[in-house]
Structures are given as C-alpha cells and as structure tokens.
Amino acid sequence: MNIIYFLVPMALLLGGGFAAAFIYSSKRGQFDDLETPAHRMLLDIEPETKDPVKGNAHE
Amino acid sequence: MQSSACLHCGLDIPTRRSVAHGRDFCCAGCEFVYGVLESKGLKKYYELRNANPPACPIPASEPTDDYLFYDDPEFTASAADNGTRVRFYLEGMNCTACIWLLEKLPEVCADVAASRVNMSTSTIEVTRTPDGSFAKIARVLSQLGYRPHALRENETASALQISERRRDLIRIGITAFLTGNIMIMTVSLYGGAKGEMGSLFQWIAAALTLPVLTYGAWPFYRSAFSSLRARHLNLDVPIVVAVLVGVITSLLALVTGGTAIYFDSLAMLVFLLLSSRFVLKSIQIRNFQSTNIEDHLLTGTVQKENGAGLWVDASASALIRGDRIILKPGALVPVDGRIDAGSATINAAVLTGESANLRLGPGETIEAGCRFLSGDCILEVTAPPRETRLAAILRETERLAKTKSHFVHMADRTAHYFIGFVLASATAVMLYFLRENPAEGISRALALVIVTCPCVFGIAIPLSMAMAIRNAARRGIIVKSADAIENLWSAKKFYFDKTATLTTGSMAVVRSSYSQTADLDLVLGLESNQLHPVARCLTKFAIEEGAKPSAFQKVWNLAGGGVAGSTDGSICEVRPRELASSFHNDLKQRGLATSEFGLFRDGHLIADFEIGDQTRSESAGVLRWLRARGLQTQILSGDRNQVVESCARLLGFPPNQAQGRMTPEAKSQVLVAAGRGSVMIGDGANDAGAFAAASVGIAVAGSLDVSLRAADVYLTQPTLLAIPELIEIAQRTKHAIYRNLGFSAAFNVIAGTLAIFGFMTPLWAAVIMPVSSITVLMSAVFSARASESKVAKP
Numbered sequence: 001m002n003i004i005y006f007l008v009p010m011a012l013l014l015g016g017g018f019a020a021a022f023i024y025s026s027k028r029g030q031f032d033d034l035e036t037p038a039h040r041m042l043l044d045i046e047p048e049t050k051d052p053v054k055g056n057a058h059e
Numbered sequence: 060m061q062s063s064a065c066l067h068c069g070l071d072i073p074t075r076r077s078v079a080h081g082r083d084f085c086c087a088g089c090e091f092v093y094g095v096l097e098s099k100g101l102k103k104y105y106e107l108r109n110a111n112p113p114a115c116p117i118p119a120s121e122p123t124d125d126y127l128f129y130d131d132p133e134f135t136a137s138a139a140d141n142g143t144r145v146r147f148y149l150e151g152m153n154c155t156a157c158i159w160l161l162e163k164l165p166e167v168c169a170d171v172a173a174s175r176v177n178m179s180t181s182t183i184e185v186t187r188t189p190d191g192s193f194a195k196i197a198r199v200l201s202q203l204g205y206r207p208h209a210l211r212e213n214e215t216a217s218a219l220q221i222s223e224r225r226r227d228l229i230r231i232g233i234t235a236f237l238t239g240n241i242m243i244m245t246v247s248l249y250g251g252a253k254g255e256m257g258s259l260f261q262w263i264a265a266a267l268t269l270p271v272l273t274y275g276a277w278p279f280y281r282s283a284f285s286s287l288r289a290r291h292l293n294l295d296v297p298i299v300v301a302v303l304v305g306v307i308t309s310l311l312a313l314v315t316g317g318t319a320i321y322f323d324s325l326a327m328l329v330f331l332l333l334s335s336r337f338v339l340k341s342i343q344i345r346n347f348q349s350t351n352i353e354d355h356l357l358t359g360t361v362q363k364e365n366g367a368g369l370w371v372d373a374s375a376s377a378l379i380r381g382d383r384i385i386l387k388p389g390a391l392v393p394v395d396g397r398i399d400a401g402s403a404t405i406n407a408a409v410l411t412g413e414s415a416n417l418r419l420g421p422g423e424t425i426e427a428g429c430r431f432l433s434g435d436c437i438l439e440v441t442a443p444p445r446e447t448r449l450a451a452i453l454r455e456t457e458r459l460a461k462t463k464s465h466f467v468h469m470a471d472r473t474a475h476y477f478i479g480f481v482l483a484s485a486t487a488v489m490l491y492f493l494r495e496n497p498a499e500g501i502s503r504a505l506a507l508v509i510v511t512c513p514c515v516f517g518i519a520i521p522l523s524m525a526m527a528i529r530n531a532a533r534r535g536i537i538v539k540s541a542d543a544i545e546n547l548w549s550a551k552k553f554y555f556d557k558t559a560t561l562t563t564g565s566m567a568v569v570r571s572s573y574s575q576t577a578d579l580d581l582v583l584g585l586e587s588n589q590l591h592p593v594a595r596c597l598t599k600f601a602i603e604e605g606a607k608p609s610a611f612q613k614v615w616n617l618a619g620g621g622v623a624g625s626t627d628g629s630i631c632e633v634r635p636r637e638l639a640s641s642f643h644n645d646l647k648q649r650g651l652a653t654s655e656f657g658l659f660r661d662g663h664l665i666a667d668f669e670i671g672d673q674t675r676s677e678s679a680g681v682l683r684w685l686r687a688r689g690l691q692t693q694i695l696s697g698d699r700n701q702v703v704e705s706c707a708r709l710l711g712f713p714p715n716q717a718q719g720r721m722t723p724e725a726k727s728q729v730l731v732a733a734g735r736g737s738v739m740i741g742d743g744a745n746d747a748g749a750f751a752a753a754s755v756g757i758a759v760a761g762s763l764d765v766s767l768r769a770a771d772v773y774l775t776q777p778t779l780l781a782i783p784e785l786i787e788i789a790q791r792t793k794h795a796i797y798r799n800l801g802f803s804a805a806f807n808v809i810a811g812t813l814a815i816f817g818f819m820t821p822l823w824a825a826v827i828m829p830v831s832s833i834t835v836l837m838s839a840v841f842s843a844r845a846s847e848s849k850v851a852k853p
Contacts, residue, residue: 001256008263012240019236026225026232035178039155043107 066105067093068204092203099166108156126201127390129193129209131374138193143172144186145193147207149200150760150775151535152181160203168199182210227340231333234275237267238326245323261320265313268322272306276329278336297478298332301508308505324509324828331832335518338525361386361393364437375444382440386431394440395447397424401436405429410449410723410745411697414558414672416566428744449744452723456747456769469545473800474516481511481811488815499817506814510824515803519835520796526843527792535776536785543771546754547789549736553685554729554749556741557696557706560759561779562672564742566593568600569673573658573666579606582658582666585614585624585633593656594622596670597633621656632659636667672702679710681779685786686711695721695729697745721745727752740782757782795842799835806831 025031067089084090096102128134135142152161157176160167161183164174170191175184185196193209200207244264252260279302283295302325309320362385363373370385375393378384383399386392392405402420407413410428418434419425425438427447444450485504492500524541531538538544555561573579583601586594587608611624611631621634636657658666685692694717696703703719721729727748730737739746739753750756750769758770760777774781810827813819819827 004256004259011243015236015240019233022232022236023229026229029221029225031228032221032224033177033179036158036176039158039178042155043159 065089088202088204095167096160101160101163101166104156104160107159108154126194126197126207129197134209135193140186143189143191144184146182146184146210147197147200148180148182148210149205149207150181151205152176152178152183157205161205164196164199167203168196170195183207227333227337230275230278231330231337234271234326234330234333237271237275238323238330241267241271241323241326248320258316261313264320264322265310268306268309268326271326271329272302275326275333276302279329279332292475292478297482297508298328300482302329304505304508308501321509328828331518331836335521338522361390378440378443380440380443384438384440385436386438388431388433390431392425392427392429392431392438393444394438395424395426395442396438396440398422399437399439401434403434403436403438404432406432408558408564413698414562414564414566414702415699452744452748455724455727456751470516470520470796477511477516477807481508484811484815502820503814503817506819506824507811510810510814510819510828511807515799515835518832519799519803519839522836523792523795523799523839523843526840527788530843531785531788534781534784535774536781537773537775538785539771539773543755544789544792546736546771547738547786548793550690550738550755550786551736552691552693552733553738553740554693554695554733554753556739556746557694557698557703558672559742560740561678561694561706561710562674564672566596566670567673568596568668569671570669571600571667573668576604576606577609578658578666579604580609581626581631581660582606582633582668584609584611584626585622585631588614589622593670597656597668600668629661633657634659636664674706674709675779677778677780681782682710682712684783692716694718695726695739695741695749697721697723697726723748740779757785791842795839798842799838802838803831803835 065083065085067084084093096104129145138145149161152158158178161176162174164183164185165171170187171185172188172191173186176182177184183200185193187193187196197207197209241264244260244267247260248257248264276299279295279298282293283299286293286296305321305325309322309325311317312320361373361375361378362370363378364383365371373382373384378394384394384396386403398419398421400421402418403425404416404418405425406416407426407429410426416432424441425431426449427442427444428449442448485507488507489497489500489504492503521541524544527544528538528541558564579601582597583606586597586601589595589598609626611626614622614624617623617632617634621632623630623632623634625631633656636655656668656670657664658668682692692712694703694707694712696706696717696719698719700719703717704714707714707717718729723745726739726746730739730749730752733753735754737753738755738757739749740757740759741749742759746756746758747769750758750771755772756770757772757774759774759779772785810819810824810831814824
C-alpha cells in the first residue's frame, strides 16, 4: 500500500495542473463568451476574412 | 406560381406587392436589404439561415431614427480606442447566419473597419474606419433588421465587470477541483479505511477543504457579515453558521479521532451555491445601460441664426434661450420653442401619446421630444435642451427608478422565517441537553442545522428564475431581473398606453369603400408625388392593393387641402369628404385622429377612405385573454378623449376604464397609487415615469431608449402576443417554485423532527441533505424544460 504515498500526490499534482490551465485560460478570456464560438466554428473560413480582433483592413 | 413568403425575412407577404428581381418581398425594407446582400455577394446568408431551422426571421426595417447623435463629438469622445470602437446592443440576433452577416459588416458598410459579435450578451463591437460615421453604421444595422443601442460604457466599469466574472469563474473552478478530490478521499473512508490510512485520507481531505472554506466561501462570509451589520438576516447567515459549525466539529473530530467529519458535504455545499449564483448572475442583463434620450436631444445639429443674421450649423447642446433655429424634417425637436414665422407639421406621440399629426402656425409652441415632420418655420428657443419639460420628466423618471422600493423576494422573506426557526430550534436543543449530555446536544443540533440546509432558497429558486429569464429571451422577451418575473405572477392590474402600444402608431387606411381597382389607380396617380402624410397613407394602401398609377394631364393642389387632376376630360379630386376652409385646421379643431377622405370624379363621390391609427390585430385577443383570467385592464393615454373612447369601444373597455388626456406626470401618479401588482405597458417617453412607478414596466418594440431604461421588460418583437407568453412563463415558474418549497418544507419537517429527537446522526444528515438538494434542483430544471414547449397562445 506504500504506493499510495506516491499516487495520491501524483493525482493531486495532475489535477492541480488542469486547475492551473483553467485559471490561465479564464484569465485570458476563454470563457468570456460561451455562445458565439460554438456558432462561429460552423462558418467556413474564407481567405479574405480579416482578423476582427486586430481590426486589420481588407487583405 | 410564386411563393407567398418574403425572400428576405420569410414572413408572409400581406398583399400583392411590386415584383422586383422576379421575386416577392413583403416590404420595401426587405427588398432593399436583399438587394444589398445580393450586390455584395453575401447571399450565402440565406443558405446559412435556411440550413439551420428554425430559421430566424428578421424583417428588415426602415431606420426609426437617423442616429445622428452617434456622430456627436461628445459621443465619439466616449468611445474606446480614440473614439473608433463602440459596442452596440442588438435586437434580434439569434442564429449562426446573424453572426455571419454581422461579422461581414465591413463588406456591407464602408464605414466599418471591423466587427465582432458576442452572442451571449447580444452585442457587437464595431470599429469604424478613421473617417467613418457611427450614425451611418447604426442606420445600416437598423436597416438589416437589428435595432442597435450603443452601450455608453465607462471603460473601467466594463473592465471591472469582466474581471469580476473571471474571478467568480476561477473561484468555482478551484472549488470544483478541490471538492472532487475531497470526495475521492472521503469515498475511501466511507469504504471503511481505518487506522493509519484512514487518518491519512482524513488529513488530506482536511487540507483540501481549507482553501474551499476560506477562499471558496469568501463571498458568503462577506455577504453574511454585511447583512449582520445591517441588522438583517439574509440567506448567507445560516449558510455561514452551518459551514462554521461543521468545520469546527469536523476539526475537533479530526484531532480527537472522532467520526463526525463533514468536509465533503461542506465543500459540495459551497460549490453548489457558488455555481447557482454564478448562473443567475450571468443571465441577468446588468449592463443594459443604453444611451439615454437626453443624449439624443442634446446632440445632433440644427441651423441657427448667428449674430450677423446668417444661418450656420450649431450643436443642439449649445443652444440658449432666445436663439432662432431651423429644424431638419424628420428630426426630433431638441428644445422647447415657439414658432416665430412659418408653420410646421409635427407629431407629439412620443411626448403626449397623441396620434394625430399637428399643424402649428406662428406663435404656437413646440415641446422637446416631438418629431418635426415637415414645414418651413423658424423656431425661437424658449427652453434649452436641459431645461425642457421632457428633461424634467426624464429626471423624475430616473429618481423614481432609483427610489423604487427595494423589492423583497418571496424566497428571501420565507427564508428569513425559516432560518430564524431552525437556528432557534438548534439552540433550544443544545440548551436542553446542556446539563446532562452536552455532546448529545451538539450532535443533535448539528444534525438539525445540516439536514435543513436551505438549498431550495439558495439554489433551486435562483435556478428556476434564471431558466424563466432565459426561456423568455428565447421568445424575444428581454427580462432584466428576476424581480420582474416574481412581480408578474402576482400582477392584477394591467395599464396600457394606447398610441403605438394597443395601436400600431402609424397612420394607415383603416376603412375603405371603392367599387373597382381603377378607382385606386386614380388615387395613386393623384397622390403618388404628394408629400403630405395623408397622401403617403393613401399611396401605400393603393400600392398594397395592387393599383397602377393612372396618367393625369395636369395635377394641382386644392386650396382647401387635397389634390386634383384632369384626365380624359374629367376632373378627379382626392380631398376630405366635408370640405372645410382648411382641412388641417378643421382636423385639429374637431380633434379627430381618424378622418374621411373621398375620391370625387366631376364632383361625385366614387370612393371613400378613412385614415387613422390602426389598432394592432392582436390587441383585442390579448385583452380578452387577460380579462378571461380575471385581470383588470385599463387604458392610460395622452391622446384626445374622443380618440381614446373610440379605441376603447373597439377593444371592449368600459368607458370608465379608458382615460385620455393623461400627462406623463399623471400616468406615473396613477401607477404609484395602484401600488403592488400593477403592470404598465407602453412605449413613449410619456410612459417612462409610469414604468418606473409600476411593479413591472413593459416596453414594446420600437420604444425610445428612455423607456427601455425605465422598463423591466422589453419586447423585441412588435407584437403584444408576447404578454400572455410572459405571464404564462411567470406562472409556470411560480408553480415550480411553490412545488419545490412544498417538497422542501415536508422534507425539512420530517428530517428536522428526526434530528431533534436523536434519530439522525450528523453523518446521516450529511448524506441525506445533498439528496434533497439534488431533488429540488432536478425538479427546477425539468419543470422549466417542460414549460419551454408548453407556453400557450391566446
């Protein structure tokens, strides 16, 4: 049963890694809009579509 | 065979309309938008929309406003990124095709540099080109069928809101992670882990619980503390008490080797509470803080006479008393003023609810908020924009909205008694055992507090409310807060504005008698080039009935009003049936909103038309529906008594339940007097005060932004049918909540009694409590799901 002293910290570490990833992505705004991206991925990406975030002109 | 659905919006085409592009459209707006999309190569919109049923029909609309205030320096100065980026709240954005089209906005409108949609908040962020105009962008959005409302947001406030949301989310995430792991540790204990292993798992669980109970539960401590400081018991007080008592006993048990350890239950409780509050918070429309009407009036430009007697453009906000100005046709009048010279046709419906257009001459006054329709006149400013009657009404509205008595939710009131009772019983039990067996006393009191956890208040009720708001939003009804839902289910009195609420608010032919379409051809031929509002109604009617304009050799205006023309040797006239010296004045003096016009050939009447403000087709049905449920209905209108009476007769109101000539101030007084359970349904600035005073203010589609600010509910579809739907949703929510309360009461009485009499150990309490929570939770979710598909139509 000594393996438990290794496995429990490993499990917590692994979970903690995911929690950290979650915090990181929350802070970067991944969860600010939960609806639009689900629709947006249905639309084809067209070459002339510019990056709306940066507001570049037509390319 | 042509289809009868409009190619743009998919709605039925009311009557035969002109055929363009070889296809049918329901209105000029749709035809225009279709044309634009076709010419820009954006017809894929229709593919996307129709590929994904149910399609989202967006009737294109004529812009209701010129949105010139969005070009005012004061407005652009408040926009982000040096005045180039603005967020608009859009009505009617529902589907993938909408996102596609709106993000293609730069291709439709050259003034847009970039646009990005956020569907969860129904907003679009638009960046303009360096010399682009927000007014033009707003007009394009409006034309496409998405009515825009610029969000005047303080950038730091909105940044704070975003960071608050992220902080809440992170708190939930961490709590969920810890709770999950605590559960895993605890399972081994339930499974019988003993000795060294058992205590190891207990210590790990305790270590993991520590951050949940400090960092995770922090919002509850803060809220409970501030509520105690205000000498008030809120929901968070018993939660905090339960959590603290639980922690202390668990820690004691941990150190002394006892079994009363509840870390898993406590962590789960904190997690569930955090989640349900987050859901409710994110569903409420908190930042629907659109620009207010004062901005609309204060901004924009007029022509002003300068010292040298020349006419120059001037900003409306800079006007002072005594300035002489000229207005643009179609503009909202920014000031109170007196006509110095000339005459003007105005519509005061927004301010007074009066549906008929007024023609005013020299010496007569025009109030701010009226729409200037046509005419050549010089207006002398008697009150600058900030001092007008309208400005005073708006300030009063803001004041009423702020002082709107703090509404106490039914859930909070019930929770209050419930919490007091549970805490008192627990204390009594403890005191009873104090002498003989204090340990037993603590154990029973603890079992009582844990098993009677107020989950139904903390989780199930907020969730039911949130689902109701979401349910309404799917039907195009924007409900700003849960208060409105609760107030609606106990509403007894419904007050309706008339103009543009029970009626459509635009002049149209309400009755006609003619023998053949050729008569309409004559009318169209005579009236098609006239600009008078009556002429436009007749033209629209004739076109919709399929008339083709007849040719006239000569057309002239009649001195007494009306128009005449000669064709094939006979003279045709369209004029008021009773020819008065001046039919405008006549109309005004007799105070009629409807008026009869006749088509005369060589002096003989061959057709007649009645023009008036049409009642909405669904008004009568909605009113019947309300009355059938024993609800009171009443008209509060600013229009003339005669008009209100005829409308009331048509819609089945007894004479004493239709009041005309109500000033905006009088309306809000009626609502203040009506007290709780009163609902005001209206549209104009004259209803804003009443919205603020009513338990629930419902603004119908097309309302001015000022009404939107004061209203609790906003109908985005131009139909009153949404009102029965909304009431049904509120009723179903009420039933779901009452059912949950009943279940919870029964559960708590039984389990609480068992706990008091010592038949339930704290451990059992901790096991049973989540079961009851989950039951009420499921019940809330499923009843909302079921009601979604069951809302009746009158």
